[in-house]
Amino acid sequence: MAVWIEKQRMILDFTLSSLMRRKGKNISLLLVYTLVVFILGSAMFFTQAMKKEAALILKDAPEMVVQRLLQGRYAPIPMGYLEKIRKIRGVISAEARLWGYLYDSALGANYTLMVSRNTTIPPETIIIGHGISRSRRIYPRDMMAFRAYNGAIHTFVVQDVLSSESELVSSDLILLSEADYRVLFGLSAEQATDLVVTVRNPKELITIANKISELLPDTRPIIRDEMVRTYDSVFDWRGGIVVVLLMMAILAFVIFAWEKASGLSAEERREIGILKAIGWETGDVITVRGYEGLLVSFFSFSLGILLAYAHIFFSSAFLFAPALKGWSVLYPAFRLTPFLDPYQIAVLFFLTVVPYTITTIVPSWRAAIVDPDSVMRT
Amino acid sequence: MILHPAIIALILVSLLISGMVLYASFFGIRIIRRWDIQSGSEEQLALERSTYLISTILSYVLVFQIGSLFLYIYTADNLHRLFVGAMCAAGTLNVNPYGYPTFLLKILNFILAGLWLIINYTDNQVFDYPLIKKKYALLLFIAPLMVTESVMQTLYFLGLKGDVITSCCGSLFSTERSSVSSEIASVPVRAGMAGFYSGLALTFFLGIVYWTRGKLGRLFSLASGVFFLVSCVSLISFLSLYFYELPTHHCPFCILQREYGYIGYLLYGTLLVGVVSGLGVGVLMPFKGIKSLSRSLPMIQKRLTLICLVAYLIFAGISIYRLMSTDFTLGVSFLF
Numbered sequence: 022m023a024v025w026i027e028k029q030r031m032i033l034d035f036t037l038s039s040l041m042r043r044k045g046k047n048i049s050l051l052l053v054y055t056l057v058v059f060i061l062g063s064a065m066f067f068t069q070a071m072k073k074e075a076a077l078i079l080k081d082a083p084e085m086v087v088q089r090l091l092q093g094r095y096a097p098i099p100m101g102y103l104e105k106i107r108k109i110r111g112v113i114s115a116e117a118r119l120w121g122y123l124y125d126s127a128l129g130a131n132y133t134l135m136v137s138r139n140t141t142i143p144p145e146t147i148i149i150g151h152g153i154s155r156s157r158r159i160y161p162r163d164m165m166a167f168r169a170y171n172g173a174i175h176t177f178v179v180q181d182v183l184s185s186e187s188e189l190v191s192s193d194l195i196l197l198s199e200a201d202y203r204v205l206f207g208l209s210a211e212q213a214t215d216l217v218v219t220v221r222n223p224k225e226l227i228t229i230a231n232k233i234s235e236l237l238p239d240t241r242p243i244i245r246d247e248m249v250r251t252y253d254s255v256f257d258w259r260g261g262i263v264v265v266l267l268m269m270a271i272l273a274f275v276i277f278a279w280e281k282a283s284g285l286s287a288e289e290r291r292e293i294g295i296l297k298a299i300g301w302e303t304g305d306v307i308t309v310r311g312y313e314g315l316l317v318s319f320f321s322f323s324l325g326i327l328l329a330y331a332h333i334f335f336s337s338a339f340l341f342a343p344a345l346k347g348w349s350v351l352y353p354a355f356r357l358t359p360f361l362d363p364y365q366i367a368v369l370f371f372l373t374v375v376p377y378t379i380t381t382i383v384p385s386w387r388a389a390i391v392d393p394d395s396v397m398r399t
Numbered sequence: 400m401i402l403h404p405a406i407i408a409l410i411l412v413s414l415l416i417s418g419m420v421l422y423a424s425f426f427g428i429r430i431i432r433r434w435d436i437q438s439g440s441e442e443q444l445a446l447e448r449s450t451y452l453i454s455t456i457l458s459y460v461l462v463f464q465i466g467s468l469f470l471y472i473y474t475a476d477n478l479h480r481l482f483v484g485a486m487c488a489a490g491t492l493n494v495n496p497y498g499y500p501t502f503l504l505k506i507l508n509f510i511l512a513g514l515w516l517i518i519n520y521t522d523n524q525v526f527d528y529p530l531i532k533k534k535y536a537l538l539l540f541i542a543p544l545m546v547t548e549s550v551m552q553t554l555y556f557l558g559l560k561g562d563v564i565t566s567c568c569g570s571l572f573s574t575e576r577s578s579v580s581s582e583i584a585s586v587p588v589r590a591g592m593a594g595f596y597s598g599l600a601l602t603f604f605l606g607i608v609y610w611t612r613g614k615l616g617r618l619f620s621l622a623s624g625v626f627f628l629v630s631c632v633s634l635i636s637f638l639s640l641y642f643y644e645l646p647t648h649h650c651p652f653c654i655l656q657r658e659y660g661y662i663g664y665l666l667y668g669t670l671l672v673g674v675v676s677g678l679g680v681g682v683l684m685p686f687k688g689i690k691s692l693s694r695s696l697p698m699i700q701k702r703l704t705l706i707c708l709v710a711y712l713i714f715a716g717i718s719i720y721r722l723m724s725t726d727f728t729l730g731v732s733f734l735f
Contacts, residue, residue: 064404065404068404249480250480250481253480253481254401254481257401257402257403257404258401258402258403260402260403260404261401261402261403261404261406261407262402264402264404264407265402265407268407303448303451304451307451307455311455364405364473364477367466367470367473368404368405368408368470370466371405371408371409371411371412371466371467371470372404372407372408372411375411375412375415375463375466376411376412376415378459379415379416379419379459379463382419382452382455382456382459383422383452385455386451386452386455389451390448390451
């Protein structure tokens with residue numbers, strides 16, 4: 022055992038000096054390798070981080086929302102439905118929600134207007150999100166004017182600005198009173214945007230959803246789990262699309278690695294020839310090549326991951342964000358919560374290190390079977 | 400198909416592995432047909448060189464195979480949220496008929512690749528390559544299995560659709576339904592424990608006899624293989640219950656999750672090392688008569704025996720420690 026370890030140590034020592042002797046070739050390989058890991062790693066970290074953010078937000082979302090469908094699109098729901106739903110056994114409460122979008126031509130952005138169910142807001146005052154305050158330079162006690170559905174102008178006093186911590190959900194949000202909401206959108210008192218239902222036993226959610234759609238055939242109940250699942254698959258899908266697009270990059274890299282590993286210079290051939298002449302076996306030369314690949318992989322992989330981590334979590338993914346998170350004028354300025362998931366790293370390893378290693382097996386074998394006498398004679 | 404980075408990675412790697420194994424088999428066929436150690440011809444020289452390539456390929460394949468086995472389980476586990484009714488990997492693998500066969504093939508191929516490397520290592524100890532044709536015949540047996548695994552895995556992932564209703568481990572391994580998995584789960588605890596302890600005792604007895612006296616090697620190898628199966632059954636039927644501390648939770652995959660300190664990786668890892676080295680002893684038995692191997696073969700077999708016993712000891716140690724340390728009981732103490 023001790024002999025074996027000593028031998029491996031010697032071979033590793035030789036590998037390191039051999040790598041140093043061919044700096045140019047190895048540095049170019051290292052750079053390309055790192056770049057591939059960096060790009061793939063960034064895409065994966067980013068989609069994963071977005072999934073986590075979405076899950077965090079949806080954790081507080083209502084467990085069931087009931088919408089009304091009219092001509093296949095969703096429409097205001099009659100308040101009378103509330104009573105019918107409350108009568109279903111197992112339903113704890115059912116409440117109406119009032120919200121909608123308002124286009125602001127000055128900023129070219131859509132605001133989300135909502136009647137808060139928790140805080141009561143006096144008439145003709147509003148609470149605005151941090152994003153709106155930032156882009157329109159509006160602060161508490163300032164005035165804001167909106168055009169109602171019938172063209173009338175309504176002026177509101179800004180009472181407060183929502184804290185920037187919840188910016189991901191509240192960047193474009195405006196909270197107002199119910200009366201103001203109904204005046205602004207022209208929605209009658211018998212109607213609401215949608216209904217929120219809470220259920221005693223979460224396992225009964227699907228049963229109750231079925232009961233609601235039987236009782237009120239023009240409605241569509243949406244369960245939180247479905248939303249979580251949709252978000253998950255959408256982000257996985259986006260990540261997967263990016264990986265598929267980057268497959269070309271992986272392929273190019275694999276060809277590059279193959280070329281680097283098989284293109285032996287005359288000097289390298291001489292070196293291997295001499296090693297074999299002084300008693301190295303083919304297996305030992307393959308081991309040297311294996312260690313070379315391992316060292317290159319180790320450095321590029323770690324460096325690539327570190328760079329991807331910095332890119333996503335310290336610089337807010339400036340390279341990718343527009344393509345992956347969607348586009349909006351009032352997009353919140355937020356930082357993704359850093360994480361390091363062993364699973365993501367394993368997947369990245371399988372996408373980069375494994376193909377690289379496999380492509381270098383045949384070239385290193387070809388190098389190792391060089392005939393000593395034929396090389397030294399030339 | 401669900402476009403998940405891990406799925407792309409798994410398919411990519413399985414295609415690469417199958418390609419390499421097929422490439423190696425191509426050399427294998429030439430070696431089986433043309434190998435003649437007495438000849439000094441150019442062709443024989445080329446064949447001797449290609450043996451280095453094949454053993455390098457197979458050792459990488461073994462490493463990547465175990466990695467892909469765990470990645471496969473973990474991915475299945477990670478995807479469970481996309482399927483109504485699935486609560487962990489057990490449900491995801493059940494989404495279509497290719498999930499479990501792929502999983503079993505991955506384990507089988509890992510064991511076969513391990514055995515191939517053991518034979519290869521033994522063969523390389525002496526200079527006349529006595530096992531060369533046999534090991535390449537084994538390679539030709541492994542190659543189609545590897546390809547089948549890749550095809551099965553691709554079909555499995557292609558068939559994954561998010562809206563399928565599947566069953567969670569609770570109903571799959573439930574003791575009330577009749578299927579292979581529930582048959583295993585409904586093994587009575589006492590009988591299961593009795594089988595587990597006696598299998599363990601028998602393997603250790605035979606292993607120590609073989610290690611000290613060099614006798615009963617075949618029996619030991621057989622016992623180690625049987626103990627592997629017994630352990631798999633025990634994990635589903637009662638060991639998992641003690642890890643989860645739930646009398647109805649028989650899932651063999653949840654144990655790999657963070658809630659249980661990833662202990663499953665150690666359990667499955669030691670079990671796989673144990674079965675490969677234990678079976679390796681038996682696989683080498685027929686070559687006892689070969690003269691050139693007479694010195695190195697017994698040494699390798701003894702070393703394998705030791706590895707097998709240590710691995711199984713770790714596996715059994717963790718399991719029994721858990722049985723003893725937890726407050727949870729199934730109406731029986733850890734010794735029946």
